[in-house]
Amino acid sequence: MGKIACLFPGQGSQSVGMGRDLFDNFEAAKTTMSEIDRIAGRGLSQLCFEGPESELKRTVNTQPTILAMSVAAWRCYEELGGPQPDFVAGHSLGELTALVAARSLKLEDAVLLVEKRARLMEECPKGAMSAVIGLDCDALVECTKQIEGEIKAAGGSAHDSCVVVANFNTREQMVISGNPDAVAKAGALAKSRGGKVIPLPVGGAFHSPLMQAAAQEFALELKRAQLHDACCQVVQNFDAQPATAAGQIKEKLAKQIESAVRWCATVEYMLAQGVDTFVEIGPGKVLAGTVKKIDRQAKVHNIYDRESLQSTITALKQTMVVT
Numbered sequence: 001m002g003k004i005a006c007l008f009p010g011q012g013s014q015s016v017g018m019g020r021d022l023f024d025n026f027e028a029a030k031t032t033m034s035e036i037d038r039i040a041g042r043g044l045s046q047l048c049f050e051g052p053e054s055e056l057k058r059t060v061n062t063q064p065t066i067l068a069m070s071v072a073a074w075r076c077y078e079e080l081g082g083p084q085p086d087f088v089a090g091h092s093l094g095e096l097t098a099l100v101a102a103r104s105l106k107l108e109d110a111v112l113l114v115e116k117r118a119r120l121m122e123e124c125p126k127g128a129m130s131a132v133i134g135l136d137c138d139a140l141v142e143c144t145k146q147i148e149g150e151i152k153a154a155g156g157s158a159h160d161s162c163v164v165v166a167n168f169n170t171r172e173q174m175v176i177s178g179n180p181d182a183v184a185k186a187g188a189l190a191k192s193r194g195g196k197v198i199p200l201p202v203g204g205a206f207h208s209p210l211m212q213a214a215a216q217e218f219a220l221e222l223k224r225a226q227l228h229d230a231c232c233q234v235v236q237n238f239d240a241q242p243a244t245a246a247g248q249i250k251e252k253l254a255k256q257i258e259s260a261v262r263w264c265a266t267v268e269y270m271l272a273q274g275v276d277t278f279v280e281i282g283p284g285k286v287l288a289g290t291v292k293k294i295d296r297q298a299k300v301h302n303i304y305d306r307e308s309l310q311s312t313i314t315a316l317k318q319t320m321v322v323t
Contacts, residue, residue, distance in 0.1 A: 002274045007088075008088070009284055023045065070094065087235055139193060143190045
C-alpha cells in the first residue's frame, strides 16, 4: 500500500440521522458528540440525529453539526486502530476537521471557530452559487470574466459584477459564486457553451470576494485561537499545498472563506506524493466521488456509520499486511 490521506467533508454533505449509528455503538462517538454539545452550549447531536432537515440546512447549524459528526467518526477510526494518515485535507469547512485530526487544533477551539464561521457566513450579504458540469476550468473562468466585464462596462459596481469560480472540485465539476445576477448570467453563458448548470440552495456567495468582511472578522477570531504544529501534512484549500507549521496553517486558513477551494489540485498534489488510498471520514460520499473522477485508479473508502467504519478498518489492515 502506498500513502494514505484522510479527507473530511464540508457543507452539503449533511443528512438527518448522521452520526446516530456511531453514537449508539461506539463510546468514542458518544463521548465526542456529548463533549461538542457541551462546548457549543446547544444540542448539536440532536440536530444531527433528528433535524429537522430545514434547520440542519441552515449554515449556522450545518457547519457545526458536520464538524461534530466528522470528529466523532475520526475518533472511532482512531479507536479501532485505523492507520495514521500521511496527509489530511478537508473541503472548505472540512479543513477545520482535518486540523483536529492533525492535532493542530484542539476540539474546543475547533467548535468555537466553526460556530463563529457559520454565523459569519450565514449573515453575509446576499449571494448565489451554481454548480457547473462539463466545462473545463479555463472555459468557465473565461465565462466569469466575460460577465464581470460586461456588467462593469454597463456601469455596474464591483459588487454587482462579482462572479468567480469558487470551487474547483474536479477538472469538469466546479462551482461559481458571487452576486445573484452575475452568477445567473455567467451560468447562462456557461450553459450556452455546453455546460450543465445547477443552482445551489444557498443564500451566500461563499468563497468569493463578497465574503471579504466575514473573512476579516474570522481572521481576528483565528488570531485568538491557539494552533499547534500538525502531526502530518495538511493540504489546504487556499493553495493546494501542504503545511505543518502552525503559523503557516493559520495564515492560509484566514484567507479560505473568501478564496477558491482548490480541491482538484489538492487531490492531484497528494496523488503526486504517492497517496493511493483516500479515506473520507464524515457524512456522505461526495469527496470520495471527486477522487474517483480525478483518478479512477485511486482506492477510496468512506466512514459514516458502524458498518462502513468496520469494513474500512478491515480493508486497510488487510492491505497493510499484504504490503
